[in-house]
Amino acid sequence: MKLIKGGFLLSYLLLASATILNSPQSIAKLPSQTAKNHHISLAEIKPTDSLVLNTQQEYFREVIDVVAHRLNWTTTINSYPGARALHLMSSKQVMGAFPVRRSNFQDDTLLYSIPIPSGEVGLLKKVNAPSLSNRYVRIGLIRGESIPDSLNVEKDFEFTFANNYNSLMGLLAKGRIDAVFIDRFSAIDMIVQEHPELVGKVIFDPNFSFNSPHHFAISTYYPSAESLIKEFNAALNELKNDGTLTKILENYGIFTPRPTTPNKQQIVIAAPDINAISAGQQYSRLFEQANPNIEVIWRVFEENVLRDRLLGNFALNKQEFDIVLIGPFELSNWLEQGWFLPININLMRTAFDDLFDNHKKTIKIKNTLYAMPFTGETTVLFYRKDLMKKNGLTLPDKLTYQSMFPLLEKLHQPDKGQFGIGLRTRPGWGQNMALISILVNTFGGSWTNSEGKINVVTQEWLEAVNLYKRLLQKYGPNELKDLGWQDNQKLFAEGKLAFLIDASNLSSYFLNPNVSVISDKFAIADVPIVNQYDGARWFWSWNFAIPNSSTNPKLAESFIQFMAKQKSGVEHAYLTPPGVRHSDYRNNGALQGFSQSLIEYRLINGYQVPEFDSTIGRQYADTIYFPTIGFHVGFQIHKSLLNEISTKQALINAQQKIDEIIAPSRTSKP
Numbered sequence: 001m002k003l004i005k006g007g008f009l010l011s012y013l014l015l016a017s018a019t020i021l022n023s024p025q026s027i028a029k030l031p032s033q034t035a036k037n038h039h040i041s042l043a044e045i046k047p048t049d050s051l052v053l054n055t056q057q058e059y060f061r062e063v064i065d066v067v068a069h070r071l072n073w074t075t076t077i078n079s080y081p082g083a084r085a086l087h088l089m090s091s092k093q094v095m096g097a098f099p100v101r102r103s104n105f106q107d108d109t110l111l112y113s114i115p116i117p118s119g120e121v122g123l124l125k126k127v128n129a130p131s132l133s134n135r136y137v138r139i140g141l142i143r144g145e146s147i148p149d150s151l152n153v154e155k156d157f158e159f160t161f162a163n164n165y166n167s168l169m170g171l172l173a174k175g176r177i178d179a180v181f182i183d184r185f186s187a188i189d190m191i192v193q194e195h196p197e198l199v200g201k202v203i204f205d206p207n208f209s210f211n212s213p214h215h216f217a218i219s220t221y222y223p224s225a226e227s228l229i230k231e232f233n234a235a236l237n238e239l240k241n242d243g244t245l246t247k248i249l250e251n252y253g254i255f256t257p258r259p260t261t262p263n264k265q266q267i268v269i270a271a272p273d274i275n276a277i278s279a280g281q282q283y284s285r286l287f288e289q290a291n292p293n294i295e296v297i298w299r300v301f302e303e304n305v306l307r308d309r310l311l312g313n314f315a316l317n318k319q320e321f322d323i324v325l326i327g328p329f330e331l332s333n334w335l336e337q338g339w340f341l342p343i344n345i346n347l348m349r350t351a352f353d354d355l356f357d358n359h360k361k362t363i364k365i366k367n368t369l370y371a372m373p374f375t376g377e378t379t380v381l382f383y384r385k386d387l388m389k390k391n392g393l394t395l396p397d398k399l400t401y402q403s404m405f406p407l408l409e410k411l412h413q414p415d416k417g418q419f420g421i422g423l424r425t426r427p428g429w430g431q432n433m434a435l436i437s438i439l440v441n442t443f444g445g446s447w448t449n450s451e452g453k454i455n456v457v458t459q460e461w462l463e464a465v466n467l468y469k470r471l472l473q474k475y476g477p478n479e480l481k482d483l484g485w486q487d488n489q490k491l492f493a494e495g496k497l498a499f500l501i502d503a504s505n506l507s508s509y510f511l512n513p514n515v516s517v518i519s520d521k522f523a524i525a526d527v528p529i530v531n532q533y534d535g536a537r538w539f540w541s542w543n544f545a546i547p548n549s550s551t552n553p554k555l556a557e558s559f560i561q562f563m564a565k566q567k568s569g570v571e572h573a574y575l576t577p578p579g580v581r582h583s584d585y586r587n588n589g590a591l592q593g594f595s596q597s598l599i600e601y602r603l604i605n606g607y608q609v610p611e612f613d614s615t616i617g618r619q620y621a622d623t624i625y626f627p628t629i630g631f632h633v634g635f636q637i638h639k640s641l642l643n644e645i646s647t648k649q650a651l652i653n654a655q656q657k658i659d660e661i662i663a664p665s666r667t668s669k670p
Helices: 055-070 082-090 165-173 184-193 225-241 244-251 277-290 303-315 328-335 349-353 357-363 385-390 401-411 432-442 459-475 485-493 504-510 553-564 595-606 626-641 647-662
Strands: 016-019 037-040 096-101 110-112 121-126 137-142 157-162 179-183 202-210 214-219 265-272 294-301 323-326 371-384 419-422 497-503 522-525 539-545
Touching: 055 096, 055 184, 055 225, 055 244, 082 096, 082 214, 110 225, 121 165, 121 184, 137 165, 157 165, 165 179, 165 184, 179 184, 184 202, 184 303, 184 626, 214 225, 225 244, 265 277, 265 303, 265 553, 277 294, 277 553, 294 303, 294 553, 303 323, 303 328, 303 626, 323 328, 323 553, 328 357, 328 539, 349 553, 357 371, 357 539, 371 385, 371 504, 371 553, 371 595, 385 401, 401 419, 401 459, 401 497, 419 459, 419 485, 432 459, 432 626, 459 626, 459 647, 485 497, 485 504, 497 504, 504 522, 504 595, 522 595, 539 553, 626 647
Parallel strands: 137 157, 137 179, 265 294, 265 323, 419 497
Antiparallel strands: 016 037, 096 214, 110 214, 121 179, 121 202, 323 539, 371 497, 371 522, 371 539
């Protein structure tokens, strides 16, 4: 199963028919009577009609997939609400259920696996609500969910049941219940992707936090149930012992706190999985050498998972990171919530003065410094200069999307494994919507209308999405379902794309002959346009900032100061500058012959950001709800790309979701 990418994989839980074949030698073979079809039903703990990514559910499912693979089970996937899955199991229609919590009410009918690590579970309530102890409390609960016995015996608790968390979170937002029994990761996913009106307004009651792990459970009515659960436990223990389980957790942004080292302080950094992180980690080792009493821990997330985790942590007032790498949108929008601490500009004065003006305008807000850039980028066109020359082609002086079609027609040769163009298709406002936004801009449109309202049902949006679909459906790779920037980066480096429109800082990857077969065969140019150049490229940066929940803000500031002084080139000779400082490009002998870097410098430094807010309405809308909105718009366009719905219907569906998200009726009541 693929990693979570873009936050769009639907959490379908499994009804698995498992055919037991030969088990690995490290696991005892099942008795012959178990070599038959087994049906495994998994309790669905997310809305079946929702696009919400449920991190914990996806993680559980991958654990099942890996265990089944090690046991040589084959599985097919369906989903059921929790109560229905348990009913199928108790009525002997299926073998087992997953994930379930242990309950004394079911112990005589179920055999449980050893615990599978999961996030803490508890009662989520409004921040301004009194403690849930010693008073009448209305608790929202998923049908079929097992709860700790201590909640069952509370005489003042009244339970309201629903089929999904979406309904329960809506009831909590409207004040119709006092709390929801939910795990932390599900709460984060629901708030970020469905109920942004609850950001900063809910918290887990500290008096009702439970260590209630999930299990795989098999009905005692099922033949050879004891043998099967032993098989499962043996395979699961293997995953724990060989580190596979830890890796699966970390792929989903679930990290186990690292034990503290005696006489050392920790700085924990949340970062996106971008190319520059490896260089940042090497710089941090230099910092540790200079400060032997400090340990720097990097928590690296897929980009969309990072945004969900950070917003979720802020939403739930969770303390987890000392430093976060964020973009201009997060810095501007989240700063309004008071989530970042100021940085002493006097400690960074020389480094600050060396920055491109665009960076200065994004990190210094109301005359106060709140971040320092680590890497910067704009949008460029990467192209194969060798293929262009071989086919007698040249780029027009003024490149338009229309003038690209004859080039694509000539260079798109799928029968030879060579495709015309790579564009991001994975849903998410930082994935497919990053590109689609600039296409809308060059048609003369934007996210917002003249009244400042978000509106995607316009002619410009229709034409932009149709152009996007035409490029990909006619000249893109064969598999369009889930292409993020890293996937396209890999395809281009493998020589499988003639053109790629993406971030300028991918150059360093393409220049690296250890990973790129086209290191001396590509060039970059400015992006094509349609009607206008304004907004046809994005400007983005990843910046070190200190959350207000940091446990070591002074240490965090000293690390940022150290990083601000570092120059490019620590990793390898062909590492291009990070798109941040003038001095990295000026009088830099290492750049001679790297025309890519010089073009990147011209484009990034020349990007006009008169005021920070000039990007609002073009790259994104100025609302804390935008990540939720961008996800849903991106998902509808993704469905249109796959020809599941028309472009017009995708935009209508997206607008309906936008209106629902920002509707006054969604506003959280005290």
